[in-house]
């Protein structure tokens with residue numbers, strides 16, 4: 001299986017093609033080299049033979065002229081002793097053999113060669129299966145004119161070169177074969193070295209390309225399986241590098257989308273719960289109020305019939321307390337359900353907060369220091385002022401409950417510019433001005449679970465009777481209704497900071513609220 005995978009892999013195919021190309025190139029080079037070297041060796045052999053035969057022809061002039069075999073022998077044997085010489089013959093012009101010796105027998109015919117020799121345009125080279133034969137003439141310079149003319153004529157005497165014999169040197173072609181074999185082995189070695197080095201270079205070159213590709217493939221696979229993928233390294237600026245960059249951008253984008261999807265799902269879940277509770281609340285609140293009114297009226301009638309010091313008054317007081325609590329709960333439910341329908345007016349947020357200051361101080365009590373740091377400039381939002389007051393109040397009540405031993409609550413306002421991602425995606429500019437109201441306390445803070453669930457309706461960490469878990473869900477609903485956003489920063493023991501963002505508008509205030 002892995003062999004099949006290897007065969008089909010890009011790197012293997014490139015490696016194979018390159019190796020085959022290098023092999024072919026090396027083979028062509030080796031063949032050319034062998035051919036070239038072989039002809040050089042042969043040329044050298046012929047040159048050597050020509051030089052030896054010419055040397056012997058020159059050195060044996062007198063011996064041939066005198067047809068003296070003894071005089072000839074030493075020079076001819078000296079030539080025969082040379083490395084590649086196989087046989088040496090010396091003949092007179094009329095083909096009489098003066099010297100004929102050989103190192104070993106060879107296929108050659110003296111008659112044949114000498115019969116070819118005519119004139120002085122020698123040496124003559126001929127080749128048989130195992131030898132190269134070179135025939136050089138032995139020449140002598142003769143005066144063409146009779147000697148007495150030399151004394152009387154001005155013109156220089158005509159000199160004539162005439163052939164008085166032949167020297168035949170036979171060179172061994174075996175040397176050619178063995179030298180060719182050596183060259184062949186050498187060139188094969190060079191080709192192998194080429195192939196080996198080429199393969200190594202190609203291997204590393206391909207690895208440089210395929211390693212990032214393999215990493216990318218693994219990352220794409222992991223991404224496809226929904227696993228979290230880190231950034232793949234971008235090592236080059238070529239096509240592979242650009243591919244890695246594009247992949248990183250894509251996975252970053254996917255991560256962002258995943259985050260957005262999760263937050264949207266969470267918002268949707270909360271919105272559905274609120275919607276359902278709102279519908280339920282609207283449905284039962286009025287009927288329930290009527291029932292409570294009946295109970296309240298009946299208790300009132302009962303109280304009128306009781307003596308002032310009747311022990312039963314304790315029971316009617318408890319019933320009244322419970323009715324008040326139930327009415328408070330119904331009020332919260334009605335407020336909550338009212339967030340579904342809102343009428344908005346231009347409202348200056350700083351004025352609204354300033355007006356609330358005495359009420360807030362009252363709610364917070366003496367042990368909590370209230371610090372306001374509001375913007376001097378006018379900041380108008382489109383809002384239902386009663387609902388915004390409700391938001392601020394709910395947050396302050398929670399802050400107070402988080403600081404039983406007292407503490408500090410600060411409220412700040414400022415205008416900020418926020419990148420609106422969705423608008424940016426739709427290419428609508430994407431930047432908007434918002435009012436940011438920060439309400440922070442030095443209370444006990446929230447742990448992770450509370451932070452995650454605090455906006456859920458009926459989620460509370462307070463004792464029964466103190467909290468109904470509707471405060472923050474009302475806040476959330478109102479802020480959403482106003483096209484705003486609410487963020488929380490809180491940790492156990494480190495206080496809590498709520499940041500409310502509401503869109504700023506250009507409109508002027510018509511009437512003060």
Ligand code: ADP
Pocket residue numbers: 394398399402441443444445446450454455459460461462466467468469470471472473495496
């Ligand atoms: P309730 O106040 O009736 O419990 P909320 O919806 O207003 O309901 O708050 C839900 C929970 O969020 C609270 O019970 C509390 O645990 C937590 N919480 C809200 N505001 C704060 C705060 N400022 N500091 C600490 N915890 C807070």
